[in-house]
Amino acid sequence: MKKLTLIISFFFIIFPIFNSHSNEFRNLDKLFLELSETKSEDRADKLEKEIWAIWNWHPDDYQLTAKLELGTRLMYDGDYDYALKVFNNVIVTDPKWSEAWNKRATLFFFMKNFQDSLKDIEVVLNLEPRHFGALSGQAQIFIELKEYERAVDSLKKAKKIHPIIRGNKLIPELEEIIKKQTI
Numbered sequence: 001m002k003k004l005t006l007i008i009s010f011f012f013i014i015f016p017i018f019n020s021h022s023n024e025f026r027n028l029d030k031l032f033l034e035l036s037e038t039k040s041e042d043r044a045d046k047l048e049k050e051i052w053a054i055w056n057w058h059p060d061d062y063q064l065t066a067k068l069e070l071g072t073r074l075m076y077d078g079d080y081d082y083a084l085k086v087f088n089n090v091i092v093t094d095p096k097w098s099e100a101w102n103k104r105a106t107l108f109f110f111m112k113n114f115q116d117s118l119k120d121i122e123v124v125l126n127l128e129p130r131h132f133g134a135l136s137g138q139a140q141i142f143i144e145l146k147e148y149e150r151a152v153d154s155l156k157k158a159k160k161i162h163p164i165i166r167g168n169k170l171i172p173e174l175e176e177i178i179k180k181q182t183i
Contacts, residue, residue, distance in 0.1 A: 044164040098127035
């Protein structure tokens with residue numbers, strides 16, 4: 001009986017989590033609209049975190065969410081080979097989940113495999129054109145490759161989606177570098 005009570009309790013704890021996330025997916029458009037209109041850095045930060053929470057949560061499969069979290073931990077712990085296997089598995093299981101591609105793009109960036117990272121970012125942007133994180137990552141890669149005009153272009157695209165994004169501070173610096181290169 002005690003075991004049954006635990007199972008029922010677990011269901012009532014976990015069900016609202018799933019239910020709230022499914023509601024959040026429907027609110028993604030609303031969050032992006034508010035993000036594009038806010039002038040408050042604090043509000044923009046909160047909206048950004050809400051969007052990331054939705055992106056990091058698979059809409060239909062909690063196990064994929066758990067795998068993505070595992071791969072992310074492995075990546076940040078420096079276990080790149082294992083993280084790559086995990087991300088590859090998630091992508092094969094659901095190739096339409098943009099955040100799986102984005103995490104693998106981030107991993108490739110950490111591995112200094114910029115070309116594969118850029119390829120994955122293109123997939124992310126095809127699946128979720130508003131992915132300001134992918135655009136920011138793309139800009140970072142272009143900076144590493146000293147392709148400053150392309151970096152500025154990526155940052156400006158991210159700025160259209162997220163006007164208060166931190167990468168905005170890089171735009172004038174990069175434009176100054178570009179200007180000096182043309183002199």
